[in-house]
Amino acid sequence: MVKALSARFYFVVVDDEGKERMKSRSISGLSINAPDQDVVLLGEAYGALKNENYFAVEKNVTHVIK
Template structure:
């Protein structure tokens, strides 16, 4: 049984030295029935609000096994 769904969105920033660094933002408490496409669309909308481009999306599902 699925207990929880969250997503992690990865993006690139430049530090003070001009080097690229990979960072991420996590969104918790998503609907456990959300298909992959909805998680991607959420990332696109959230990225537009934050003025970020997400290069990878990680969908994290927590299951109850007992």
């Protein structure tokens, strides 16, 4: 049984020294029925709002096993 669904979006920023750093943002409390395509679309919309370009999306599903 699926208990929870969250997503993590990865992006790159350039720091004050000009070095590229990998960062991520997480969104929790997503619908447990959300298909992968909807999570990707959410990342695209959220990235547009935050002016970030996500190169990877990680879908985290928490299951109840007992």
